[in-house]
Amino acid sequence: MSAVDTTTPAKVPAPPPDSPQRPRANRRSGGPAVPWLLLAPCLLILGLVLGYPLYRLVTLSFQDFGQSQLWGFKPAEWTGFGNFSKVLDDSEFWQVVLRTIIFAAGCVIFTMVVGMLVALLLQRVSGWVKTLVNIALVASWGMPVIVATTVFKWLFDSDYGVLNAVLSKLPGVEMVGHNWFASGPEGLAVIMLLVVWGAVPFVVITLSAGLTQVPQELEEAARLDGAGPWGVFRYVTLPILKPVIVMLTTLSVIWDMGVFPQVFVMRGGHPEADFQLLTTWSYDRAFVVNDYGQGSAIALLTVVLLLGVVAVYMRQMLKIGEVE
Template sequence: MSVVDTPSAPPAPQPPAPAPAGRTGSKRRSATSGGFAPLALTLPALLLLAGLLGYPLIRMIVLSFQSLGLRQLFADLAPDNVGFANYAKIFTNSTFYEVVARTVAFTVVSVLLTLVLGLGVALLMRRVAPSVRIAMIIAMMFVWAVPQLVATQTFRWLVDSDFGVLNYLIDRLPGVDFANHSWFADPIQGWAVITTIVVWAGIPFIAITLNAGLTQVPKELLEAAVVDGASAWQVLRSVTLPILKPLLVIVTTLSVIWNFGLFTQVYVVRNGRPEDEYQVLATWAYSTAFKNNNYGLGSAIAVVTVLLLLGVMAFYMRQMFKIGDVD
């Protein structure tokens, strides 16, 4: 008796094995990264920046650990290595903390004023006619293009104690005597002038940038908020500002970096000799190095200033990468 073998059913097709985790993402990244092409394209600019900024920065760091003055320069002597002595002088000097506090206070006030006024101008630009908006942009571009030295000197003439137009106009008010008034005799008034110069020059960048950001706010959201009974302030706070938050973070960080390094405005309005109550980190480093001829200590102050700014720059770069990940 033979057993007849019945044909068995063909095996069911197996699903393809899933790709290892991360392989798809790596392929996508390799396809979009372009290999070494971006690095090759940016290499000339990186080399130029390294030559223009890298060597001075390294030289400044080396000099901050040395003692270099007129004696070494005139006698052509090698500077003495003093280790961290210059940094010890900085951190044990009460003037350093006063200058840092003054620099931080000015930065906070000037950045806040610039942001508020710049945002107000940007919101105004969205409500005016296109021709008026173009005229505002052109006017602000002219303001932005004025060199800091020229703008500061112009403001200095406006508040001059003898021939200033501002004193003349205020003196015309009934019961007010502003003839030969010195705005810089009182540090509060002097810093008000300096802050005005910085804010006036910073508003165009903030306003034009935020105006571009406001064009990306969906009109449907604004109309829906108005239909729901939201006031103008509520629409700004709950709809507009959250959408502008990434852009606000970027312009705020850039403004902090620029204003923290304040130099030209203080140096010019005080005729190249800023008093103690007008010293900020940049002018203090310059005065220490070139007025007191202590180049090692001045370099150490500059290095400390750079280190303080690195924290802000790291925050700025982090925000840029976060926005890039979202995009």
């Protein structure tokens, strides 16, 4: 005869009653006007600092404006597209445009290549070496442009230049008294070196920050699949750094197309014809020839060229955003 189970089933606790929901505090929002009110001071300052000079630039480019108009002896005469016609019909303008594009392209390419190599090298050195290199980069980046240009001018001086003295110590090399600025291409190469020297620190620091975001697991997986250093960089590192590279390249193009003090100071305030870029040529037309209308037209055409670069940058960033 089996024993009867006299144990009582365990009582299941009843679920606690729903606690009354507290009414949510009403979020007071001032509507869509609040962001604009917060941005109003900044937009006002930008409008005064950038808007008015741009307005005057556009206005002058359509006027016949010289010394007489500057001092108020004659009223400014509206010429329409006359200044642009004179500039575009001038063969020297197209030579300056081509020289500026080649100069900017060389600066951008060398800056990005050297910056990428240094950034990759910093990932493979010890911590104290990286700290010393970063200090040197920040110091060179913070050096004023006029000071850096003066130093380079002394380094490449034909009579007392350090570079000529060092190169002359090499066997079979005689560079004492060599004038680096006797020809336009050689002198622009020196100025290009100066521009690259000043731009590399920003590129290195930015790319080093981007390299820290590359997952180590992906690089290790690529190596296990048989990829070499170039394969890892091309198929793993480069695609992840693409947004940063596009941004840096665009900024470098804008900065290098607007190079002015390096050329102006290096040539003693009077750049020769072979050293003229769009910025210096615009300054020369406005303040040397005293034709402010043509100088403004050249500057406005330069702005249009830079807007084309910005348009390409925005298109690339939109493509990257769609892929992601």
